[in-house]
Amino acid sequence: MPSLRVLGGGREVGRAALLVEDRGKALLDYGVNFDEKDRPQIPLHVRPVELNLVAISHAHLDHIGAAPLLYITGRPRIFTTRPTLEIARLLVLDFLKLNSAYIDYEYSEFVKMSENAQFVDYGSEVEVDGFKLIFMNAGHILGSSMIYLETPSGHRILYTGDVNTIQTWTLSGAELWPLKVDTLIIESTYGSRIHPPRYRVEKRFVSVVEEVISGGGVVLIPSFSVGRSQEVLTILANELPYVDIYVDGMARDICGIYLQYQKYLRDPTLYTRALERVTFIKNARDRKKALSKPGVIIATAGMLKGGPSLQYLKKLADDPKNAVLLVSYQAPNSPGHKLLEEGKLEEVEVYFTKARLEWFDFSSHAGKDGLLDIAKSYSHTVRNIVVIHGDEESATGLAEAIKNTIGGDLNVVAPVNGDSITLD
Ligand SMILES: [Zn+2]
Ligand SMILES: [Zn+2]
The missing domain is CATH 3.40.50.10890 (Rossmann fold)
Known part of the structure; x- marks a missing residue:
């Protein structure tokens, strides 16, 4: 049975990290978070040699900032868009300037990661060891993606990453493709808040x-x-x-x-x-x-x-x-x-x-209404909704709102770090 392990981003905004296991292992994002003293915190450990693939949704450090750690001992293949890696390079350099005493990798590991990167364009399908990947525009920052991941046994997952559903001057809103999805992993930064128009x-x-x-x-x-x-x-x-x-x-x-x-x-x-x-x-x-x-x-x-x-x-x-x-x-x-x-x-x-x-509220994250629209778009096939990347109130609030809106025998969870969810 496919499963999802939350390595980071459970009831917290930051260090997004999700491990999908099903006849192999796929890692979605591996970011950092910062504690009250502004010191970096990394997600739970994963053995790099066991990973069939790493897929990165976008360049923000809370999604990619811990990924170079995987290249100290391993060489997993990593998939992302070109601008994501370009922007991440600058953010990681800046991050290392301030935090080298608190983090175990150096810029050389970022370089190793780049050497193992395969770039994907929106809409093109990639196959890796039985996993299928499709990246779609998430409307959040340049090159940001929602990631569709189909496991070797055919379980269909959509991970929103950080997502914005509205069109802005620079970016189009997220592309909600009419895909059949069994499990939706959705961010909840503003899961209990509606932005003004x-x-x-x-x-x-x-x-x-x-x-x-x-x-x-x-x-x-x-x-x-x-x-x-x-x-x-x-x-x-x-x-x-x-x-x-x-x-x-x-x-x-x-x-x-x-x-x-x-x-x-x-x-x-x-x-x-x-x-x-x-x-x-x-x-x-x-x-x-x-x-x-x-x-x-x-x-x-x-x-x-x-x-x-x-x-x-x-x-x-x-x-x-x-x-x-x-x-x-x-x-x-x-x-x-x-x-x-x-x-x-x-x-x-x-x-x-x-x-x-x-x-001024120029947020690049969808508000509660936009997030509910995403959940509704996939409600005809979805069986599991996993709410992550939001504080306690936002994550549980959005989970509740989704249950009330879609209803049925939907499995909606707002897990904490370390939780494992069976995907059936
Ligand atoms: Zn972001
Ligand atoms: Zn984020």
């Missing part, structure tokens, strides 16, 4: 930016380097074509990868044209220029944990003409969260913020 968020965001600039201020947008920065610059370049847009930090390199793999974008021309309007900040002189007149600065890190966004904050915080617009998720213990709550960040000498402060 995106058009409304965008409208307000654009009008705030416009207001600040016409009042002679500078708008700082601390932003995640992957996805959010590219989305925000595309919106602003199109909606406010007269405004100067600057991009600083790791987002610059990621903008280049988005350009290189533009076939994964919803509308490559829209993005390419937007990018032509952007100035990439390369040195102190550029930085000074960006701060000297009204305009928008998009800079990493998105939660103000470091990087150029923090430096800009110090320079801009005390002028009421300016604004700091947060567009990324703000973890409860993050500086960005603290700034929103208390209006100051003493630890970096921002004691008093006169600049306008606001947060």
